[in-house]
Amino acid sequence: MERIKIGLLGFGTVGQGVWKVLGKNHTVFEKQAGFTFEISKVLVNDIDKEREIRLDEGILTVDPEEILEDDSIHIVVELMGGTDGAKKYVEKALEKKKHVVTANKALLALYGKELTAIALKNGVQFRYEASVAGGIPILHSIRESLTANRIQRIMGIVNGTTNYILTKMSREGVRFEDALEEAQQKGYAEADPTADVDGYDAAHKLALLAALGFKSGIDFQQVYREGIRKMTPTDIEFAEELGFVVKLLAIGMEEDGKMELRVHPTFIEKEHPLAAVNDAFNAVFVEGNAVGELMFYGKGAGDLPTASAVIGDILSIASHWNHSSPPSYQLDFSETCKTIKSMDETQTAYYIRFMVKDSPGVLGRIASTFGENGVSLSSVIQKGVGETSVPLVFITHKTKEEAVKKTIQQIGEFDAVTEVANLIRVETLS
Numbered sequence: 018m019e020r021i022k023i024g025l026l027g028f029g030t031v032g033q034g035v036w037k038v039l040g041k042n043h044t045v046f047e048k049q050a051g052f053t054f055e056i057s058k059v060l061v062n063d064i065d066k067e068r069e070i071r072l073d074e075g076i077l078t079v080d081p082e083e084i085l086e087d088d089s090i091h092i093v094v095e096l097m098g099g100t101d102g103a104k105k106y107v108e109k110a111l112e113k114k115k116h117v118v119t120a121n122k123a124l125l126a127l128y129g130k131e132l133t134a135i136a137l138k139n140g141v142q143f144r145y146e147a148s149v150a151g152g153i154p155i156l157h158s159i160r161e162s163l164t165a166n167r168i169q170r171i172m173g174i175v176n177g178t179t180n181y182i183l184t185k186m187s188r189e190g191v192r193f194e195d196a197l198e199e200a201q202q203k204g205y206a207e208a209d210p211t212a213d214v215d216g217y218d219a220a221h222k223l224a225l226l227a228a229l230g231f232k233s234g235i236d237f238q239q240v241y242r243e244g245i246r247k248m249t250p251t252d253i254e255f256a257e258e259l260g261f262v263v264k265l266l267a268i269g270m271e272e273d274g275k276m277e278l279r280v281h282p283t284f285i286e287k288e289h290p291l292a293a294v295n296d297a298f299n300a301v302f303v304e305g306n307a308v309g310e311l312m313f314y315g316k317g318a319g320d321l322p323t324a325s326a327v328i329g330d331i332l333s334i335a336s337h338w339n340h341s342s343p344p345s346y347q348l349d350f351s352e353t354c355k356t357i358k359s360m361d362e363t364q365t366a367y368y369i370r371f372m373v374k375d376s377p378g379v380l381g382r383i384a385s386t387f388g389e390n391g392v393s394l395s396s397v398i399q400k401g402v403g404e405t406s407v408p409l410v411f412i413t414h415k416t417k418e419e420a421v422k423k424t425i426q427q428i429g430e431f432d433a434v435t436e437v438a439n440l441i442r443v444e445t446l447s
């Protein structure tokens with residue numbers, strides 16, 4: 018049986034996952050693909066580092082040229098993360114006419130268009146199913162299975178680390194720092210976890226989903242992004258009391274050629290299908306004009322689920338091995354980017370928490386200011402009578418963000434208001 022040699026760039030959580038799954042299921046792959054697969058070289062930073070899997074001497078290297086210049090290696094799998102080094106190596110691999118598989122959403126969101134063009138020029142495949150939602154086959158589904166639709170909405174929990182942190186904080190009252198450390202130990206977090214916590218990772222994934230779903234180019238800088246650092250135990254308790262759970266949502270919509278692309282912590286009703294998605298699980302809700310509403314659910318991070326998607330890509334490449342023109346599996350990176358709406362134009366409901374001096378008439382004055390700006394309210398909660406500064410919480414009905422910001426600015430100037438403590442968007446089912 019012919020042997021396909023693979024060079025791995027990176028042997029961390031996902032790289033070792035790929036090694037394990039290839040070892041575990043290799044007979045199935047051989048039968049299915051008609052090839053044997055061998056990981057012949059693995060690039061790392063530090064050969065002597067303690068790892069769960071110890072490789073035979075000679076496989077690990079710190080020299081990328083041992084993979085990129087080796088003509089017997091046909092597939093390069095980039096699992097090192099980061100953008101600069103990864104871009105340089107992926108570019109070179111494609112120029113050397115090697116197929117490339119990557120799980121690196123940051124790389125794709127910033128340089129996907131360029132790399133796709135190089136792959137096309139060299140007649141090789143460039144695949145990245147693992148880059149969005151780990152083990153969930155979401156890119157393939159949108160790209161292939163849902164192609165008969167005009168996709169109108171994509172909304173999901175696409176970052177396992179933040180979902181793990183929010184689940185632990187809400188259910189077990191675990192501190193933010195402790196929950197993050199657990200997520201890092203489990204291999205969910207990026208090498209620099211600010212990418213998770215500050216919403217960059219989810220924004221990279223949303224950019225890719227939008228490119229594919231809404232058939233647009235990507236301008237990553239225009240994706241609105243907020244992370245979960247501002248989530249306090251106080252806001253999580255209010256969410257619970259008001260019948261909501263907090264999730265970091267990636268929301269994309271397209272209408273009349275205009276896209277809305279935003280990532281932010283969101284209150285969703287407990288009955289919402291995404292409310293039941295906990296720990297490092299991901300879920301992506303897709304709405305198409307023929308199929309209606311769909312929801313994809315599964316493990317969005319971790320060694321084996323991510324390896325499942327990476328190896329799926331390797332097997333797809335193998336299934337077209339001797340074809341003269343392999344299918345172009347490209348996102349629509351080549352298209353120009355559709356207009357992206359500003360946040361001021363966005364319409365949603367809001368949770369707003371002020372800290373106020375508990376004096377007569379404060380609540381009435383604040384409520385009237387909302388009314389004067391055309392923002393109608395659906396709930397109000399005041400806590401801790403008689404204290405010097407107490408929380409006063411409002412939930413608005415759906416309204417334009419511009420009006421909400423203007424109202425908050427006016428209220429923030431009242432003497433009785435000591436702090437505009439938080440603003441969190443609310444997505445409802447209706």
Ligand SMILES: NC(=O)C1=CN([C@@H]2O[C@H](COP(=O)(O)OP(=O)(O)OC[C@H]3O[C@@H](n4cnc5c(N)ncnc54)[C@H](OP(=O)(O)O)[C@@H]3O)[C@@H](O)[C@H]2O)C=CC1
Pocket residue numbers: 026027028029030031032060061062063064066095096097098099102120121122147148151204205206207208317318319320323
């Ligand atoms: N973890 C997850 O659940 C998921 C991760 N991804 C993506 O997969 C990729 C890999 O993630 P993950 O496995 O978690 O990352 P890790 O940090 O666990 O592993 C990174 C690996 O790459 C090596 N590496 C990093 N930079 C260099 C460099 N400049 N030169 C040589 N080797 C280098 C590291 O070497 P050394 O071992 O010596 O430190 C390590 O082996 C990332 O793009 C990530 O976004 C995608 C989906 C899920």
Ligand SMILES: N[C@@H](CC=O)C(=O)O
Pocket residue numbers: 148150151175176177178179205206207213218317318319
């Ligand atoms: N750090 C990412 C890993 C998968 O993409 C996450 O937490 O989702």
